[in-house]
Amino acid sequence: MKEISELYLPDDVRYAETHEWIRIDDDRVRIGISDFAQDQLGDIVFVELPKVGDTFGSGEEFGTVESVKAVSELYIPVGGEVLSVNTELEDTPELVNQDPYNDGWLIEIQPDELAEMENCMTKDDYIELLEGEE
């Protein structure tokens, strides 16, 4: 298990209390789970994602990640419509473990209110949250 100091927590994403991340890449808004979340879950063997066109309100469950040990819900940090899902995860769910912020992304959305992202944590706030959970 990784110590907090060993986690990879990039600066260019915002974090949710439920350990998802959200990032604006040009005009795309991508969502995934943090290095902390994938490390806690262990080997991810199955990812259940929504369909393109599904809509979710902020904080709603949009799918599950299944590890060898448990099935965990995924919550959307910012409400919106699903524009695409990472279909690579059907065959290679382990990408979420190997590269949670890039190849292991989960969904892309059209946010209802991009400003909601401000409610998500910065890296420093997220580290504080993780230290509190220890």
Add this chain to the structure above:
Amino acid sequence: MGNITKETPLHGWHEAGGARMSVFGGYDMPLWYPSGAKREHLTVITNAGLFDTSHMALVEISGPDAFDLLQVCFTKDLTACIGKKRTPIESGRCVYGAYLNEEGEVIDDTIIAQMDDRLYLSVVNAGMGATVTRHLRNHAGEYDVAITDLSDRVGKVDIQGPQSARIMAQVLKSPERVFEGMPYFSFKGHFDRQSPLSQDVRLRDDTPLLLSRTGYTGEFGFELFVDPRDLVTLWETLLEAGDAFGLIPCGLAARDSLRAGAKLPLSHQDIGAWPFCNNPWTFALPYDLRGRTFTKQFIGDEALRAHAGSAHTYAYAGYDLRKVSTGDPAFVSDSRGQDIGTVLTSVTDMAIGRSGSRIYSIASPEQPEQFQIRGLSCGFIKVDRELTPGETVELKDNKRTITVEIRDDIRPDRTARRSIQSML
């Protein structure tokens, strides 16, 4: 007292090795190492895995009446328990069974080893040493026996997987002699240097051990019992010798998914405070050859006869790797949507997959072309009626519903019963 988390002598090794730790049976134990539970599970089937199982407890039953007390308390008939011919237990052999209460409910399951006709060792689950000791003492009455709880006084590791014998051959003194005449469910040696048996099995550095042809993964391998002071060295010696054979340390998550696929019950989860009958493990009861009546009287026997029609436990396998969360809890429903019971275990055996109605393992010799194994959910359910293998039921937790098939068995082509000679 009861809430203090215990550690095995390997705890420091696990933490330094980056293991994800979790409390199981009162012990802080590794769930998986950085290689991950999936690889650990697969490696036990393809190569070999090493498990710290020192959290398990041992109880020693000694004295002229030890056999008689076990005949009363243990489910198997020790006069008829070895092999197809049901011969009596002998020194050097061990037997799987359970301790029941008067209601026929499981106190714990156990493997009993006969050291000699006045000395037996009973391997029980983590934290159960005191409970089983008390239970045996309560029934000792007039018997001339001594019952000793050896919890935390014996170190134990399991080496499991097809390379296990080749790896043991690297670390044992005179491995050919040790391996000779060592069928499934037999043992040699002793961890206690005072015992004359301890001469029979030694490591190359002269450490004595009890080497048993048993395990809890369904795969070929051994359980090793040593003095706790010898445990870390034994662990490191095995990992070093096993490196060339692909041996890796494995945690309790892989142990759980391997045992479920091998149709082995987890005590206090798949068997427990309900009558021990109508389940896949009735071979642990002293049935006669026709499977109708018991060949001896034992604690719980009358309750089991009275419960002949009660709850039924079955093994199942899903159609993909998705499982349900038994902690939710998860329920079982029949084809008409009627609730018929609960899910006891739901895990993914990552080494199996389906092609049509047939399940293949990564170890299966002949597999369909272009067939990819991605894992199947599997485990046990307890329901209020009889079901037939091949029948499907639905398992439902608060997230999902999955369809599963009732099965006689789950992971095929397991290696546990192969002879040592065929695995060298």
